[in-house]
Amino acid sequence: MIPFTFDYYRPDTITEAVRAYKELEGAGRFPIYYSGGSEIISMARVNNIHTKAVIDLKAIPECTVFENNANELVMGSAVTLSAISEANYYPLLTKACGRIADHTMQCKITLGGNICGTIRYKEALLPLLLSDASVIIASGNKLATIPIHEIYNHRLNLKKGDFIVQFIIKNKYLSLPYFHIKKTKNEKIDYPALTLAAILDEGRVRLAFSGLCAFPFQSPKIDTAWNQEGLAADAKIHEMINHLPGPVLNDVYGSDTYRLFVLKTTLLNLEKELEKMPCSN
Numbered sequence: 001m002i003p004f005t006f007d008y009y010r011p012d013t014i015t016e017a018v019r020a021y022k023e024l025e026g027a028g029r030f031p032i033y034y035s036g037g038s039e040i041i042s043m044a045r046v047n048n049i050h051t052k053a054v055i056d057l058k059a060i061p062e063c064t065v066f067e068n069n070a071n072e073l074v075m076g077s078a079v080t081l082s083a084i085s086e087a088n089y090y091p092l093l094t095k096a097c098g099r100i101a102d103h104t105m106q107c108k109i110t111l112g113g114n115i116c117g118t119i120r121y122k123e124a125l126l127p128l129l130l131s132d133a134s135v136i137i138a139s140g141n142k143l144a145t146i147p148i149h150e151i152y153n154h155r156l157n158l159k160k161g162d163f164i165v166q167f168i169i170k171n172k173y174l175s176l177p178y179f180h181i182k183k184t185k186n187e188k189i190d191y192p193a194l195t196l197a198a199i200l201d202e203g204r205v206r207l208a209f210s211g212l213c214a215f216p217f218q219s220p221k222i223d224t225a226w227n228q229e230g231l232a233a234d235a236k237i238h239e240m241i242n243h244l245p246g247p248v249l250n251d252v253y254g255s256d257t258y259r260l261f262v263l264k265t266t267l268l269n270l271e272k273e274l275e276k277m278p279c280s281n
């Protein structure tokens with residue numbers, strides 16, 4: 001049971017949504033954008049969130065569009081993880097979405113909600129970082145297209161009242177050889193001790209991580225350390241660990257020692273998998 005009442009708005013257009021937010025904010029209603037609602041509802045139930053008005057984005061066509069045209073994959077922010085898996089336009093993203101919570105939740109959780117939510121793992125973000133996705137955001141009465149690495153750099157850079165409308169990925173990334181592994185300490189369905197996603201792009205490996213540090217990340221420095229020629233895997237891994245952008249997490253989902261052990265074994269596993277991949281010179 002949610003211990004407080006709030007108003008529910010369901011605008012049909014981006015302009016209406018932005019206007020509603022502005023008016024409700026001005027009226028002291030602490031509005032929030034509502035996508036799958038799974039995080040908002042679970043936090044509201046325990047009084048961990050305070051709002052008097054939610055603005056549901058799911059009736060806005062631009063937020064529910066999901067198509068792969070001749071040039072790119074266009075995903076509305078309110079597209080669910082299960083829809084992404086069913087369509088399987090981008091197999092690496094399908095893998096990532098398929099390991100977030102369970103299937104029932106994947107039918108509710110949206111791409112925008114996973115990336116904008118307060119739950120730190122944001123595992124659906126990794127394939128977007130690796131494919132240099134673009135993000136369309138509604139900001140005031142304008143739409144802006146911004147590279148994912150500007151919208152997300154260890155934290156989400158969205159101004160109050162702005163919301164994500166769509167994610168766009170160029171087709172060249174959709175069929176690249178990839179690697180995805182999620183390691184959990186106990187149950188198969190759980191938050192990650194480590195999730196590693198990687199793509200092989202013209203002989204160069206790009207890596208992205210979740211569950212290792214307090215935020216998911218993709219780091220050019222770590223990629224460079226990994227792609228060094230003629231260096232033994234152990235030496236590369238040692239250098240990569242020196243480039244981690246923050247302390248290794250130490251919590252109920254895994255100690256820092258356990259996570260570093262899992263990272264090393266997973267990267268050695270990746271090395272083997274890469275040898276089998278086409279065009280891995």
Ligand SMILES: Cc1cc2nc3c(=O)[nH]c(=O)nc-3n(C[C@H](O)[C@H](O)[C@H](O)COP(=O)(O)OP(=O)(O)OC[C@H]3O[C@@H](n4cnc5c(N)ncnc54)[C@H](O)[C@@H]3O)c2cc1C
Nearest residue numbers: 035036037038039040110112113114116117121122123164
């Ligand atoms: C049981 C459970 C297990 C989970 N397991 C995992 C896991 O293993 N790995 C993982 O990565 N995540 C996991 N999550 C987190 C989950 O993936 C989502 O983060 C979360 O549930 C929100 O998705 P939603 O679409 O329901 O968003 P909502 O609940 O609708 O929104 C969440 C937040 O994001 C904001 N928001 C939503 N859409 C937008 C937008 N378009 N623009 C701007 N702000 C927006 C909302 O205002 C709100 O603050 C889990 C969540 C649950 C409840």
